[in-house]
Amino acid sequence: MDSLAAMATFVRVVDAGSLSAAARSLPSSLTSVSRQISELEQHFGTRLLLRTTRRLALTEDGRILYERAKSILTEFKEIESTLSRRDHQPTGRLRVSAPTLIGRLLIAPLLDDFLHRFPSLSVDLLLVDRVVDLVEEDIHLSLRVGHLPDSRLVARKIADLQxxxxxxxxxxxxxxxxxxxxxxxxxxxxxxxxxxxxxxxxxxxxxxxxxxxxxxxxxxxxxxxxxxxxxxxxxxxxxxxxxxxxxxxxxxxxxxxxxxxEPAPTPLHLLFQPSRLPSTKTRAFADFLVDHWLKRDPFVAGVDGHEEN
Known part of the structure; x- marks a missing residue:
């Protein structure tokens, strides 16, 4: 069994919603798609999909494999893309999340300059005041305020917020x-x-x-x-x-x-997906932000403001 190909087929089946729809989009035969799913289930020794006449659903083990397989396949594509590019210029679509205020005031104004420097890149900027799941939501890079209890995260501290x-x-x-x-x-x-x-x-x-x-x-x-x-x-x-x-x-x-x-300052981190090789586009955006903010630190404004008492 080609494990990577089988995982790619499995992800396609889940995204498409059925074996037949996945077979049409690959393109491949329904028999081949069904065989690869069965081989995966035999390999892991567990049921991955629940098939009925109406719909297809993931088991708990299937959900785990789906989320990890998507991360593995994305990482493989990034490695393949990085090694095959002669000029090593970042390309593709970069998904970034940030707290709403920081994203609106400090990141959005910089995107035009960033995209001008890297014309082969596109950016999806997700502004939310919640903790995102980098793997499940397919976020390449996230800005998070606060201490990090999860040691699996790959982090780069960039500032202290007062x-x-x-x-x-x-x-x-x-x-x-x-x-x-x-x-x-x-x-x-x-x-x-x-x-x-x-x-x-x-x-x-x-x-x-x-x-x-x-x-x-x-x-x-x-x-x-x-x-x-x-x-x-x-x-x-x-x-x-x-x-x-x-x-x-x-x-x-x-x-x-x-x-x-006032309490001690709260750290601001750049987070990368755990167990993922940082891609060229991810490193480019992280370095761009850090270099820009080193020249003019936007997070120290107001620290010496007037105090009434």
Whole structure:
């Protein structure tokens, strides 16, 4: 059995939805397609597909093989493409994911320059404020904020993000300036989340001690842009990345509060698919971002902004 060919056929069957549709698209005979699936099942000693007169479904083992086979086949194509290209210029389609705000403000404006440098590349930019599954969603490169509990991920740290608390001068004049994290319980806090309920904000106390406060904010929004706009109009206190509000702090539209209690910076990583050879196009985009941000670090903006207390 040609294992690679059999896996390619298996993936085609799942994507097509039936053996006959896969046979037509390959093109190949229905008998050949059916035989390769049977050989795969015999090789792994497990049922991969559930066949009925109406539909075709994956077993649990079939789902595992499907996801891994797609990754293996993609990696093989990238190796083949890299070794066969004489000029080693990146080609094809690159799938990138990023948090919405970072993607919109810091990545999207750079894509024209990137594509001008690499005219044989195309980019799919997925902007989502959730953790993506690089393998299942076929993402080549992902920007992720926070510490990485999964050691299997191939990561490259590119920045530290400082979260800051700020409010408008009008709000602080009306409600007073918090002197400690506990004072926030008596203030209007604007919370970033897509699921209203209780939020936990973390703060630094003396030395290594950490203070956590559970907030039941009156306003919950799944957009940092909207929260900052409301904060500037006096709706309450917002917790956002310092780089996002650098101009507003410098211009006096917002004032930074509780600076001495700010938590340690949060890392920002570039993530690559585990167990995958970084392709030429993936390395090109990663190097492009890092080189651009080294010249002008966009993540330090606002760190030295004015503080009210």
């Amino acid at each position: 979260m800051v608390l700020c409010a408008s001068p009008a709000y602080l004049a009306r409600r007073g300036t918090p002197q400690s994290p506990a004072d926030l319980e008596h203030h209007d806090c604007l919370v970033f989340s897509g699921t209203p309920g209780a939020a936990v904000w973390r703060f630094k106390l003396d030395q290594d001690a950490e203070y956590r406060i559970r907030l039941y904010g009156r306003i919950w929004v799944n957009s940092l842009d909207a929260l900052v706009t409301m904060a500037k109009h006096g709706a309450g206190i917002v917790r956002v990345p310092s780089w996002q509000v650098g101009a507003d702090l410098a211009g006096g539209h917002l004032q930074r509060i509780l600076r001495r209690h």
